Amino acid sequence: MEKAPDGFLLVIQEKLALRAEWMETILVPKLKEELRTFRALLGSVVDTLVKKGLLRVDRYDYDDRPTAIETPPDSSIPDTAESEIVSARLTAYNRQLEFLLDGCPFSLIGLDLATLRKISSLIAYIDWSSFGEATHSPTTRAFARLAAKVLLGPDALSARVLHESQAQIKKLVVEIVAHLAEVGAWHREAWKAEIRAKVLPSVETHGAHAKGDKTEGLLLIRKAFDKALPEDHWHSELVKQILDEDHAEDSATRRQKLLSSLDIPRPELTVVTAKDTRRDDLIAAVRSLCQVGPDLASGDAVLVEDERTLEKRTLGFLQRLRRFFQKRSGRLDDRYYDIKHRESANAEPRTDKVNFLQFIAELREIRGALSEIADESGREGHWIAAATENELFDFLDWQVRQLRHVHRKMEGLNELFQLKAIHERGLSVPSIKLELLRIENGIARADKVRHDFVSRRSQ
Numbered sequence: 001m002e003k004a005p006d007g008f009l010l011v012i013q014e015k016l017a018l019r020a021e022w023m024e025t026i027l028v029p030k031l032k033e034e035l036r037t038f039r040a041l042l043g044s045v046v047d048t049l050v051k052k053g054l055l056r057v058d059r060y061d062y063d064d065r066p067t068a069i070e071t072p073p074d075s076s077i078p079d080t081a082e083s084e085i086v087s088a089r090l091t092a093y094n095r096q097l098e099f100l101l102d103g104c105p106f107s108l109i110g111l112d113l114a115t116l117r118k119i120s121s122l123i124a125y126i127d128w129s130s131f132g133e134a135t136h137s138p139t140t141r142a143f144a145r146l147a148a149k150v151l152l153g154p155d156a157l158s159a160r161v162l163h164e165s166q167a168q169i170k171k172l173v174v175e176i177v178a179h180l181a182e183v184g185a186w187h188r189e190a191w192k193a194e195i196r197a198k199v200l201p202s203v204e205t206h207g208a209h210a211k212g213d214k215t216e217g218l219l220l221i222r223k224a225f226d227k228a229l230p231e232d233h234w235h236s237e238l239v240k241q242i243l244d245e246d247h248a249e250d251s252a253t254r255r256q257k258l259l260s261s262l263d264i265p266r267p268e269l270t271v272v273t274a275k276d277t278r279r280d281d282l283i284a285a286v287r288s289l290c291q292v293g294p295d296l297a298s299g300d301a302v303l304v305e306d307e308r309t310l311e312k313r314t315l316g317f318l319q320r321l322r323r324f325f326q327k328r329s330g331r332l333d334d335r336y337y338d339i340k341h342r343e344s345a346n347a348e349p350r351t352d353k354v355n356f357l358q359f360i361a362e363l364r365e366i367r368g369a370l371s372e373i374a375d376e377s378g379r380e381g382h383w384i385a386a387a388t389e390n391e392l393f394d395f396l397d398w399q400v401r402q403l404r405h406v407h408r409k410m411e412g413l414n415e416l417f418q419l420k421a422i423h424e425r426g427l428s429v430p431s432i433k434l435e436l437l438r439i440e441n442g443i444a445r446a447d448k449v450r451h452d453f454v455s456r457r458s459q
Contacts, residue, residue: 009196012196016189016193019264020108020186020190022264023186024107024108027182027183028108029106030179031179031180032106034175035100035119035176037382038097038172038176039094039097039101041168041172041379042165043094043379044379044380046090048150048161048165049162052155052158054146054149054150055083055146065095066096067103069096069100069115069118069122070096072139073139074125074137075138077139082145086139089139090143096122112187113184113187113188116184116187119180120177125137128169128170129173132144132148147162147166151163156398157365157369157402160398161369164383164387164395167391168383185261186262188235188238189262191232194229195239199224199229202228203217203224214240214243218240218243222234245258278453278456279389279392281449281452282393282453284449286373286395286399288442289370289400289403289445289446290373291442292370292438292442293370293371295436295439296363296366296367297367298435299363299410299435299436300363302432303360303410303414303417305429306430309427309429335356335357336353337353337356337416338353338416339413339416352409356413359409362406366402370399393450393453396446397450399446400443400450403439403443407439407443410435410436410439414431414432414436
């Protein structure tokens with residue numbers, strides 16, 4: 001006759017049930033959201049490299065859709081085929097992450113130990129903790145080399161997006177691994193509880209543990225296990241833990257540690273502090289400064305049209321014809337203009353040479369970035385919402401500096417084109433003074449938040 005469950009087992013079963021409910025409602029949904037964010041951040045890194053022509057990844061490739069979680073290959077990569085192979089592997093990796101999120105049941109039972117091992121292997125495919133030459137992963141090493149071309153390149157905006165995405169991924173991976181471990185720990189304790197309930201009673205009736213022989217005890221438990229749970233997997237290390245919890249000299253301490261590990265975390269109380277207020281102010285300032293995007297677009301259009309109008313008056317017919325065919329073939333020559341500006345109201349005027357076509361391209365890239373950040377539902381918008389106080393301050397500082405640089409050149413070009421138009425009899429070109437004023441006001445408001453933050457942080 002089998003023994004009834006002892007008091008210790010009843011306490012374990014009760015704690016397992018309560019923790020299971022907490023995991024189903026809190027931890028597992030949070031884990032899924034973390035994995036979704038991980039995929040989005042990885043997509044941001046990949047998209048940046050694709051835009052730079054360093055990768056050729058089709059994010060909408062629906063061939064060979066996976067039916068199981070499998071980690072892509074990570075064998076050595078020849079230098080001559082680095083971009084091609086990394087592109088193929090990242091495409092396969094994205095498919096796996098998509099299948100994980102959309103094709104796998106995200107429940108406590110669905111995330112069994114075998115599935116957790118596969119997910120852990122998938123998350124560890126790219127070695128974010130050693131993202132560089134020091135890593136042992138050939139795929140990570142080649143991926144990092146391609147990313148370094150952007151991080152060390154002249155495009156400050158792309159480099160910043162890449163750097164911030166990498167930093168967030170590195171931090172997020174630590175949280176994902178920790179939560180996977182929590183789910184795995186629950187499954188191991190649930191398995192041990194089942195062994196206590198269905199296997200140990202029959203072994204204990206024969207006095208198996210009275211001899212104090214752990215090896216013999218394992219053999220007897222294995223024999224009873226095969227009879228009681230023939231379809232289940234055997235875990236000898238977990239059975240050793242049971243024996244230690246029941247018979248080791250420090251069994252009381254081990255049991256208490258087990259029970260403590262099954263406690264449900266207390267919900268954290270959100271307390272609004274000055275620090276939270278500063279962070280909210282920074283988020284508001286970042287998003288507010290993105291609202292100058294339409295003024296950048298309007299200024300862009302007016303400057304391009306003004307320059308074209310002035311060219312028609314200054315270029316001869318053959319020159320305009322040559323310019324037309326250059327534009328059709330995508331080979332327009334660079335055009336430089338000397339503009340005057342002042343660093344401050346009392347400073348002496350300076351003259352800078354502006355490559356007009358290059359500046360317009362930079363202006364449009366910054367405008368596009370601001371538009372993406374302003375979209376709170378997009379990847380960049382999510383990054384702003386999740387960024388730390390220091391990250392937000394650094395980003396706002398970058399925004400202010402970039403827009404001041406753009407504003408100065410727009411103002412100089414506008415003044416130059418207006419003066420040129422005056423010298424052309426009967427010629428009139430639109431001005432962008434209103435756009436410049438709104439951009440300047442936006443910069444001033446953001447700069448005030450920036451200075452207030454520095455002042456309050458130093459107190």
